[in-house]
Amino acid sequence: MKQNVLNTDLTGKVAVVTGAGGVLCSHMAKVLARAGAKVALVNRSDEAICRYAAEIVEEGGTARAYKADVLDRIGLEAVAARIEEELGPCDILVNGAGGNHPMATTDKEYYEPGDIDADTKSFFDLDDACVDAVFRLNFNGTLIPTQIFARHMAKQQSGCIINISSMNAFTPLTKIPAYSGAKAAVSNFTQWLAVHFSGTGIRVNAIAPGFFSTKQNEKLLWNEDGTPTARTKKILAATPMGRFGETEELEGALLYLVNDQAAGFVTGIVLPVDGGFSAYSGV
Ligand code: NAD
Numbered sequence: 001m002k003q004n005v006l007n008t009d010l011t012g013k014v015a016v017v018t019g020a021g022g023v024l025c026s027h028m029a030k031v032l033a034r035a036g037a038k039v040a041l042v043n044r045s046d047e048a049i050c051r052y053a054a055e056i057v058e059e060g061g062t063a064r065a066y067k068a069d070v071l072d073r074i075g076l077e078a079v080a081a082r083i084e085e086e087l088g089p090c091d092i093l094v095n096g097a098g099g100n101h102p103m104a105t106t107d108k109e110y111y112e113p114g115d116i117d118a119d120t121k122s123f124f125d126l127d128d129a130c131v132d133a134v135f136r137l138n139f140n141g142t143l144i145p146t147q148i149f150a151r152h153m154a155k156q157q158s159g160c161i162i163n164i165s166s167m168n169a170f171t172p173l174t175k176i177p178a179y180s181g182a183k184a185a186v187s188n189f190t191q192w193l194a195v196h197f198s199g200t201g202i203r204v205n206a207i208a209p210g211f212f213s214t215k216q217n218e219k220l221l222w223n224e225d226g227t228p229t230a231r232t233k234k235i236l237a238a239t240p241m242g243r244f245g246e247t248e249e250l251e252g253a254l255l256y257l258v259n260d261q262a263a264g265f266v267t268g269i270v271l272p273v274d275g276g277f278s279a280y281s282g283v
Helices: 023-034 047-058 073-086 128-156 177-196 215-221 230-238 247-257
Strands: 014-018 038-043 062-067 092-095 159-164 202-209 270-273
Touching (some): 014 023, 014 073, 023 038, 023 047, 023 062, 023 092, 038 047, 062 073, 092 128, 128 159, 128 202, 159 247, 177 202, 202 247, 215 230, 247 270
Parallel strands (some): 014 038, 014 092, 038 062, 159 202
């Protein structure tokens, strides 16, 4: 039995993690490898995943890096075939690729009269193509890999899919309407897929991380001189535990949801790991 907080043993299983070049999902890839899974790290750019895969191998685990865009169906199908040949068919899929775009983000939290003509990026200036790109990355970027990697799961009548949602799926955050809507769609899709696959032995759940300070959101959270932005102060005031999450704190949620014994009757949930953010009304 591999040692981890839940004694989850994934020996012999193959886990595919998309967005594994990022802060949160590189850690998830390592956690799955330490639990015994053979891990395919998938990312649009390959520099970081090659490094993370090498780190896993150095620790004694099994991992390989695969460069692929989750929105490029043909490229991803080719990569899936390579993964199957080199590691085996996918048992666990973590749909981690996701993110926002600055041109789908308003400068201000609240619209003020005159903003439409002012030198500020207001709601009226949000760029169509960028709004589209955010929806496609987060929603289609979850759906397409699921279509590709869950094929084998549907045939073998077992498997586990973990989507990555967000706090803004429960209640939208200011400034990021496209990202909020897209993550709400990811939570909704998690429920849809759990129901759709309920007779197949495939469980589908999501993790909704609260606030973690990563590369993805650093410009929103930290000024160039390293001091916290006004948004950081607001986030911490709205997080009852009063701090950002540590990446390691996602480990228990992940190991629980992929554990077929511990979570055998759990499908269709969106599990917040958020220091109480989603429970707090602010009063
Ligand atoms: P990150 O930006 O560090 O990592 C995202 C990774 O996805 C990057 O390595 C990027 O290269 C890759 N990627 C982007 N587009 C891709 C594509 N089309 N195909 C393949 N790979 C692609 O982000 P993170 O903070 O580690 O976030 C991971 C997931 O968690 C994302 O879905 C994010 O939306 C979500 N999330 C993050 C936080 C947070 O506080 N950081 C909170 C809630 C949810």
